[in-house]
Each structure stands twice: as C-alpha cells, then as structure tokens.
Amino acid sequence: MLSAGHYYKLRVNRISDFGLYLSDNEENEVLLPNRYVSLENKVGDELDVFVYCDSEDRLVATTDRPLATVGEAACLKVVDKTIHGAFLDWGLKAKDLFLPNRNMQGRVEAGRSYVVFLYNDNVTGRVVATMLLNGFVNNQELTLRPREEVDILVASQNEIGYRVILNNRHWGMLYRNQLFRPVQIGDRLKGYVSRITEDNRVDVALQQQGYDEVKKSAARLVELLQGQGGTLPLWDASAPDEVARLTGMSKKVFKRSAGLLMKQGRITMQEGRISLVDEE
Numbered sequence: 001m002l003s004a005g006h007y008y009k010l011r012v013n014r015i016s017d018f019g020l021y022l023s024d025n026e027e028n029e030v031l032l033p034n035r036y037v038s039l040e041n042k043v044g045d046e047l048d049v050f051v052y053c054d055s056e057d058r059l060v061a062t063t064d065r066p067l068a069t070v071g072e073a074a075c076l077k078v079v080d081k082t083i084h085g086a087f088l089d090w091g092l093k094a095k096d097l098f099l100p101n102r103n104m105q106g107r108v109e110a111g112r113s114y115v116v117f118l119y120n121d122n123v124t125g126r127v128v129a130t131m132l133l134n135g136f137v138n139n140q141e142l143t144l145r146p147r148e149e150v151d152i153l154v155a156s157q158n159e160i161g162y163r164v165i166l167n168n169r170h171w172g173m174l175y176r177n178q179l180f181r182p183v184q185i186g187d188r189l190k191g192y193v194s195r196i197t198e199d200n201r202v203d204v205a206l207q208q209q210g211y212d213e214v215k216k217s218a219a220r221l222v223e224l225l226q227g228q229g230g231t232l233p234l235w236d237a238s239a240p241d242e243v244a245r246l247t248g249m250s251k252k253v254f255k256r257s258a259g260l261l262m263k264q265g266r267i268t269m270q271e272g273r274i275s276l277v278d279e280e
Helices: 211-227 240-247 251-263
Strands: 006-016 019-023 029-033 046-053 059-062 073-081 085-089 097-100 113-120 127-130 149-157 161-166 170-175 188-196 202-205 267-270 273-276
Touching (some): 029 046, 161 188, 161 202, 211 273, 251 267
Parallel strands (some): 029 059
Antiparallel strands (some): 006 046, 073 085, 073 113, 149 188, 188 202
16 A cells, blocks of 8 residues: 555556556556656556645655655755644755644754654545654664774753764763764764663764774765865864864774874875875
8 A cells, every 4th residue: 555755666557648657566546647747658667756735735756766664764954834733854845844843842943954754644544744843753672782983963962962863763972071073953974883881872983993994084084085185184183173064983993094194005104194105
C-alpha cells in the first residue's frame, strides 16, 4: 500500500491528459502530474518517485526530492504562518510541509529555521512536522555501539556543547571542547560514538578514535596539502588554534597524522611548514 512521505519505484500503468498513472505490485495507483513527465516516458517504464498528499489529501507523486521524509528529522525554514500553524519549505515546489500549532514549541517566526521531525497524521495520512522531538527521538532502546559511525543533526546548544540527533532515532551530545571546526544548529554531520553510559547517554565526536582516526586524518591532510600547492605553514610547534583553523583537526590528531605521513615518506617537516614529497 502506498503512503505519503516515502520513496517508491513504480511502474507506468497508463497515460492520461493529467499525467502518468503509476502503480505498485498490488496495482495501487498514484498520479505523476504532467510537469514531472518526460516525452520519453511510456507504459511499463519504472520511475523513482516521492509520494505526498495534495491539498485535498489525495496521494500524488513527484520526481522532486524533499529535504526529509517520514521518520526523519530536519532543520527547515518557515515560509508562511496562519492561525492554524506554520508552513515549512521541505524542498517540494508544489507543496509546503505543515507544522500544526499543537506541534510547536515556543515562538515560531516566518523566515527562521527549526528542527522538526516528520510523521504521518493518523487522521488524514498527510505528512506533518512536529517540534516535540521527544515523542520520536529517545534513548530507551539504543541501536548504537561504541565507535560506530552515525549521521548527526545538530538540534540545540548549551554551555558544554550541542545536543544532536543520531540516525534520526537517538539523542547524543557533541562537546564544545572537542570541536575543531564551526558547528551550527541544523548542520548535518558524520560522527562517531565515543561513549555510551550506563543510563544510555551517548557522547559523539566528529573524529574517529585510535588508528582509524589517524589514517583518515592523514588522508585529509594530504588533500589539504595538495589544495595549497604542496605546503602548509604548520609544524610540531604550531599553536593549537592555528592547526584547528587550517586543518579542522586537534593538535594531537595533526601531529599523529603528520607523523604517519613522514613515516611513509609522503611529507617532510621543517621549522614552520610541512611539505608533500614529490611522488615520481
């Protein structure tokens, strides 16, 4: 059965004046309007589409790709407000995403962006947004392991760092004193689980721990050197702030990465700079 807020691979079942009628394996049909149709499309073709509800709660297909789907969190911009709620830009030209008043938390203003979670309304089947994240994001039954790579959405900040959503399912903490690059609410990042406590609190970092971290950071350092003509004004005695500014790494990770590359004979280090070795 087709439902709003999901991607599907559907077959062109028939052609009408309004567009293509697509169907799944159970012969459930949905219209792909003419504005998304190519003259090359024909009956039997398979198309990747996103399905949503139109203003009359009918299912409609589109080839546009939204910024988030059902079951995902995203930071979306408010494009309009009414007495019933707000409308968010979620990347579909033909349809804004509704944020009902009951799902708001605090003051919501047009032109600003807010972190929301997308779900299907039980009555209409429409995709709606909510700012009440704890109903969908929790750490009661964790599906994470230490050192695992995770998708991060930065949700809020406090004195010690940033509260983040992990894999659209769990809460985590990204500590400010472990950051070596700017971070803002709404950023999507890749990170790694650094610690899980007995009460299911999850700490994350943007860099891997151990040798895997060094290998990835070393590769990143080579890319930075290549982009700067083979030389960077950094060495063992460079200030941590300068290392972070130029590489996005901590001083410790930079030194270990540079040490690995020197051991491999790929860079040299002199007072005030490191340089790539010509590989011929």
